[in-house]
Amino acid sequence: MRLAEELDLPLLTIIDTAGALAAHGIVDHVVEERPDASAEAPAFCRRMAKAVEELATLRSVPGRKALVGRAERFRRLGSAL
Incomplete structure (x- = not known):
């Protein structure tokens, strides 16, 4: 089963x-x-390095937990519109 179907994700509008x-x-x-x-x-390289450092902290989040969290964020897309 595809993850999007499993998590019941809505279709997203491209921003x-x-x-x-x-x-x-x-x-x-x-x-x-x-x-x-x-x-x-x-x-620019300093700004990019800072962004990469921030991304590195995400490695400590277990894969499934990170995926579910991202899916929840996507599910809320458009709720403020």
Whole structure:
């Protein structure tokens, strides 16, 4: 059985901006490019490194628990609209 069916996930509407993805809880963090990362490479790399460090903390969450938590977040999509 597919996990989406098992968890009874609704169909999702695609949201087209990084800010909207974060605002709706689809992503946890957006690394800004301000407006072009190549023009400020050292600062962008520091921001990216910080984001990767934050992601590393997720490794301590058991896989199934993380998956169920993410599914619950997705289930709430659109509830504020």
